[in-house]
Amino acid sequence: MRIAPKPSSIVALCVLTMLGLAVAPAPATAHPTIDIAASNWQFTPATITIPMGEPTTLRLTSTGGVHGIESKDLGIPATTIEPGKFVTVTFTPTKPGTYKVNCSVFCGAGHPNMVLTIVVK
Numbered sequence: 001m002r003i004a005p006k007p008s009s010i011v012a013l014c015v016l017t018m019l020g021l022a023v024a025p026a027p028a029t030a031h032p033t034i035d036i037a038a039s040n041w042q043f044t045p046a047t048i049t050i051p052m053g054e055p056t057t058l059r060l061t062s063t064g065g066v067h068g069i070e071s072k073d074l075g076i077p078a079t080t081i082e083p084g085k086f087v088t089v090t091f092t093p094t095k096p097g098t099y100k101v102n103c104s105v106f107c108g109a110g111h112p113n114m115v116l117t118i119v120v121k
Contacts, residue, residue, distance in 0.1 A: 031054055031055040031056060031057065031090075032050060032051070032054070032056045032057070033056075033057040033058075033059055033088075034048050034050070034056065034057070034058055034059065035059045035061075036048070036058055036059070036060050036061075036116065037060075037061055037062070037063050038060065038061070038062045038063070038065075038067035038081045038103070038114075039062065039063040039064050039065070040064055040065050040107055040108055040110060040114075041103075041107065041108065041109075041110025041111060041113055041114040042110075042114060043103075043114065043115070043116040046115070046116065046117060047116075047117040047118075047119065048116070048117070048118055048119070049118075049119040049120075049121060050093060050118060050119070050120055050121075051093075051120075051121060052093050052094070052095070052096050052120050052121060053092065053093070053094065054092065055090050055091070055092045056090065056091060056092070056093070057088050057089070057090040058076075058088065058089050058090075058091075059086055059087075059088050060079065060081045060086065060087050060088070060089070061081065061083075061084070061085065061086050061087075062081045062082055062083045062084070062085075063083065064083060065083065065107045065108070066080065066081065066082055066083070066105050066107065067080075067081040067103045067104075067105050067107055067114070068080045068081055068103060068104035068105035069081070069089075069101050069103070069104055069116060070101070070104045071099060071101045071118075073095075073099055074091055074093050074099055074101070074118060074120075075091040075092065075093070075094075076089055076091050076101070077089065078104060080105060081105075093118075093120040095120065096120050096121055097119075097120055098117060098118070098119050098120075099117070099118045099119075099120065100115050100116075100117055101115065101116040101117075101118060102114060102115050102116075103115075
């Protein structure tokens with residue numbers, strides 16, 4: 001059963017909104033979002049630090065070539081990163097440490113050295 005707000009609450013909210021005093025509630029799923037760009041043969045930034053036990057979203061794009069990431073240790077599923085597109089992946093790290101996440105899609109001569117370092121604290 002849905003409970004309707006009292007008319008006085010609606011009027012108060014309208015007045016506060018008109019005066020510019022209404023405050024929007026914080027999103028229920030607010031968590032860190034980190035932008036990462038993949039290019040030949042690096043991730044930018046190359047190292048990120050994230051909190052343990054809290055969801056984190058990586059917002060990934062490529063500035064050249066197709067790349068990818070995947071980490072079973074961190075719970076990051078296989079994710080393809082295409083040029084000019086954004087893809088997001090959300091995961092919750094459960095153990096502190098430093099994790100090396102290699103590019104998972106062969107991208108040329110520098111591919112073996114393409115690493116994203118994720119520090120979980």
